[in-house]
Amino acid sequence: MTKPAATLFAFVALFVLSTSYDAKGARRKLQVSNFGTTAEGILVYRYVLTNDKGAEAVVISYGATLVSLKVPDRNGKIADVVLGYDSVDGYEQGTSYFGGTIGRYGNRIAGGQFTLDGKVFHVPTNDGPNSLHGGTIGFNKRVWTAVDRSRADAEVLELSYASSDGEEGYPGSLKVKVTYTLAAESNELRIDYWATTDKDTVVNLTNHSYFNLTGDASQTILNHQLTLHALKFTPVDATLIPTGEERAVEGTPFDFTKPTAIGTRINQDDEQLKFGKGYDHNWVLEKTDKDGLQLAAEVFDPSSGRVLEILTTEPGIQFYSGNFLDGTAKGKGGQAYAYRTGLALETQHFPDSPNHPNFPSTELKPGQTYRSTTVLRFSTRK
Numbered sequence: 001m002t003k004p005a006a007t008l009f010a011f012v013a014l015f016v017l018s019t020s021y022d023a024k025g026a027r028r029k030l031q032v033s034n035f036g037t038t039a040e041g042i043l044v045y046r047y048v049l050t051n052d053k054g055a056e057a058v059v060i061s062y063g064a065t066l067v068s069l070k071v072p073d074r075n076g077k078i079a080d081v082v083l084g085y086d087s088v089d090g091y092e093q094g095t096s097y098f099g100g101t102i103g104r105y106g107n108r109i110a111g112g113q114f115t116l117d118g119k120v121f122h123v124p125t126n127d128g129p130n131s132l133h134g135g136t137i138g139f140n141k142r143v144w145t146a147v148d149r150s151r152a153d154a155e156v157l158e159l160s161y162a163s164s165d166g167e168e169g170y171p172g173s174l175k176v177k178v179t180y181t182l183a184a185e186s187n188e189l190r191i192d193y194w195a196t197t198d199k200d201t202v203v204n205l206t207n208h209s210y211f212n213l214t215g216d217a218s219q220t221i222l223n224h225q226l227t228l229h230a231l232k233f234t235p236v237d238a239t240l241i242p243t244g245e246e247r248a249v250e251g252t253p254f255d256f257t258k259p260t261a262i263g264t265r266i267n268q269d270d271e272q273l274k275f276g277k278g279y280d281h282n283w284v285l286e287k288t289d290k291d292g293l294q295l296a297a298e299v300f301d302p303s304s305g306r307v308l309e310i311l312t313t314e315p316g317i318q319f320y321s322g323n324f325l326d327g328t329a330k331g332k333g334g335q336a337y338a339y340r341t342g343l344a345l346e347t348q349h350f351p352d353s354p355n356h357p358n359f360p361s362t363e364l365k366p367g368q369t370y371r372s373t374t375v376l377r378f379s380t381r382k
């Protein structure tokens, strides 16, 4: 398509999306506008999902990224609780994965190599000796196609991406869908993932939002109180690759079975904390029902009263305390994101699973469907 034709097509698509009512005219619809263009000149759309309880989620087609998420505090004051950028360029240049959809493989693959069906596959090393978050151009740096699937009870945005066979070294053409659903009657943002492949491959999708429940990203997250429904975590080596062990959290700074301020033990003299420069580990979630959606984590910010509960179908969660933020990333409104001013809680299969047969499998075969769901549930407390 020529550039003028592509622009015309884009505007027609924009018109169709922004005027899609159902027969009764009762259907909710989300707002769509232009977020900017990529360096290659591809138009990036910005979608705004709102509800009747004061929440607003903004998602862009670049990286199927959650750009902002506004929720009320205990006094009803609404603020944005995730880090991000104001421009496409920010996301293209950025190295922190703010709010992005991570794939084909979330977190690390040791030495950029794994064996599948007896064949060795090489994926790009972009984090010391390892491959991180899908390689050099992961799903967070691709342009996705969005469709408004809103219903009477929720605003719904479905984004699709087709990852080609061999992209970033991974076998199989992978069709991926990510759906963001903001409930009309509660401050719940649900993220559903779906994927199919035409060759055996590995898949591990997640969202990489950094939360700061104060709504003020100049403050650290060290006073946030965290609960993780996990009795074990997967310790790592110095390059943050799991050793394969599942270690009890009891008696360690990794025990978040009871609400604990993140800053309480983060600087303790502990080898695992040193490797991560703080928390940057995978916790093994306690599952009572193997396949169901279960409460994995709760975060409470005493200053604002905001509470975030995370439910997931995944077996693990990566708690990353923003240890690599150093103030160089200039985010929304020109805010520099300093050390530990955001925390990520990435629901996932365990890092480097393709090289650890004892971990839950991340393999996907033709005819199978990958499904994963994570819910971000917001409320407030005294």
Ligand code: BGC
Pocket: 095, 096, 097, 107, 240, 280, 281, 318, 320, 324, 344, 346
């Ligand atoms: C990883 C961190 C990494 C960060 C990238 C997290 O999921 O575990 O080690 O630095 O993503 O921003």
